[in-house]
Structure formats: structure tokens, C-alpha cells
Amino acid sequence: MNAFANSSATKLGQESLSRGLVLLFAICCGAIVANLYYAQPIIGLIAPSIGMRPEGAGLIVSLTQIGYALGLLLLVPLADLLENRRLMLLTTAAALVCLLGAGLASSPGLFLALSLLVGLSSVTVQMLIPLAAHLAPEQTRGRVVGNIMSGLLLGILLARPAASLIAGQFGWRAVFFVAAAMMAGIAMVVAVTIPRHEPARRTSYGRLLASLLDLLRRYSTLRRRALHQSLMFASFSLFWTVAPLELARHQGLDQGEIALFALVGAIGAIAAPIAGRLADAGHTRPASVAALILAPLAFIASLPIPGAGWVGLAICALLLDFAVQLNMVLGQRAVYALEPGSRARLNALYMTGIFLGGALGSAIASPLYESVGWHGVVVLGAALPGLALIGFLHAERRSRA
Secondary structure (H helix, E strand, C coil), X not given: CHHHHHHHHHHHHHHHCCHHHHHHHHHHHHHHHHHHCCCHHHHHHHHHHCCCCHHHCHHHHHHHHHHHHHHHHHCHHHXXXXXXXXXXXXXXXXXXXXXXXXXXXCCHHHHHHHHHHHHHHCCCHHHHHHHHHHHCCHHHHHHHHHHHHHHHHHHHHHHHHHHHHHHHHHCHHHXXXXXXXXXXXXXXXXXXXXXXXXXXXXXXXXXHHHHHHHHHHHCHHHHHHHHHHHHHHHHHHHXXXXXXXXXXXXXXXXXXXXXXXXXXXXXXXXXXXXXXXXXXXXXXXXXXHHHHHHHHHHHHHCCCCCCCCCHHHHHHHHHHHHHHHHHHHHHHHHHHCCCHHHHHHHHHHHHHHHHHHHHHHXXXXXXXXXXXXXXXXXXXXXXXXXXXXXXXXXXXXXXXX
């Protein structure tokens, strides 16, 4: 039965994973993952509207990412057990309902609870990516994953300017109503165009979750890659949580100008297809080292330049986003190669670590910025990927010993 399943999957991948379908996967991933980031640049508008104290506003972003991490652990493994398209439709519908609720919420407790659930229900993206990897031929898998991940990064980066522009014109609640409408559109696209995929595995949900610990124990590559990328993503979230505050308070930018600034970071999406091609060509190690070096340099470049204002921040945004995306795709390519029949669960573990790091970066961002200012953010932001670089080089030396 496994041989038949593998043969069928290969045939489906060759026939169904056209360039158009890869583009569709990328668009869906970008639209869904954007749900996690719409609130980030507008927490200053949301907090006073629902009666939340300013120093607690960072919890909105953190809880969304924590919910996403929970969804990765509890929902994404189901893609190795249940028919994928039906599962994606259910989670997308749940995200739609939660986004509508967030747009209508008027109390801090309710809004924070819905923020958690928005994250939990937005894990559809992490079912799409392993499905694409499963359908793609081995020789182009890195390229396919990289192209789809470019859509994901664009969703992360464009969510911020889109939210700023919509909130500036129509109020912050309109952001969540627009996001809900997009989820309705995504659900229709998934229902009509995404191929059905029925996993060959037959087991219980409890055993499926228990197998996560076994995978984590068996594969040191998974543990290392998840840890290193979680440190990278913590610095990424740290930067993008406080950058709008720095731009507004000390550079005099309004919501529209902050939205335009966020577009600079979107250029970093070009790293994803580059990373996929480098991985397919066998250059994973040097490309990983380059990414881990580039991230600390990006924060150093953000230090104020006399007379230049926001230019240093723009340089940081571009370089940091490029480095984070490059390392993420390289890590995914390595993790997916460990055990083809468990890609959804491997992806769940890898991405859980990453978004827990992101949640930590968001949670400490506002208190750190309020207490020590931008220079403190630079020190921590550079130190986190610096630790990842030290860990990566140490692991490489041990593997060669």
C-alpha cells in the first residue's frame, strides 16, 4: 500500500504541481499568514479603543503567535492523518469567524482571546507547504518550497502596510473585516483548486501527537534548525514590533508613511526562491552561515545615521528580512528531507519553535523599548542571531570531528 501511495503521490506531483498551482499555493500562504501580523502596526490604535493599557499592547501580537504555535502542535499533524483539503477548509472557516469576532470585540479580555484563536486557526498555511513539498519532484523540491515561502514572507511583510493604510482610512476594525473577507475567498479557492491528498498513515490522534516527541528525539537536524531559526525569528519580531513606534515617535512618520516603510522589507522576499535553489544545488551550509552573519549586521546598520533619520532602519528591515527568510527556507529543505512520510509533523515541530521565538520577541519588544530605547533593541536584536551562528558553527565542528 505504501508503494502504491508513493507512486500515486509522485504522479500527482508531476501532473498537478504546475507553475500556476505553485503561484496559487504562494498566494494562499501569504493571505493566511498575514492574519498573524495585521495587528502589529496598529496596536497603538487598538489598545485605547478596547481599554487596554499601552504596556500590555504587545500581548496582542504575542498571543496571536502563541495561538499559531499551539495550532502547529495540535492541528498541523492532522495533515499526516486526514484528507488535507477538507482539513484546510475547516481551519480557514474557523479563521474567518475569529477575525470577524476580533473586529467586533470591545473588551481587552475578549480581544486577546480572539487573538489567540486567530493564530490557532491560521495554521492552514503550514498544511499547504508540506503538501506542496509532497507533490513536488525531489530535484525541484527546494525551488518549489522557496517560491511558496516567498509568498508567505510577502504576506507577513505586506500585512503591516495594508493594516496601516486600512486603519488610517477606515479605522482598525475594518482591518479585521477585510481579513475575514479574504479568508472567505481563500476557502473558495482551496475548495475548487487544491488537489485532494489522503495520507496513507492510519493511526489515532493520540499516537500521532505522541510521535512528535519521537521525531524531535531522533533528528538532531530538526532540533538545531528549529532553535536557530527561532532565535532569528525572535529578532525579526522584536524589530517589527518596535520599528513602527520608533518611526512614529522619533522620525515623525504617520500611519501612511509607516506603511510605505514596511514595503521596504518586502523586498526581502526574494531570498526565498534564492534559498530554494541554493539548497537544491547543495550549498546549504555556506548559505546558512551567510544568513546568520547578515542578521546581526542588519541591526548594527539600524543605528541612527546623522541627518539620515529612518534610512538606517530601512537598511535593517531589508537585510534582516532577507536573512531570516533565507535561513528559514534552507532549514525547511533540510527538515523535509529527514522523513518524507512525516513532513506535516516535521514542519509542525520546526515552525512551532520558530513562532515561539517570534512570540518571545514580540512580548519583550515593548517593555525593552520603553525602558532602554532603540539602542537596547539593537543589542538584543543582534545578539539573538549571533547565538544562532555560534550554535550552528559548533554543531558543524562536532559533526566533522
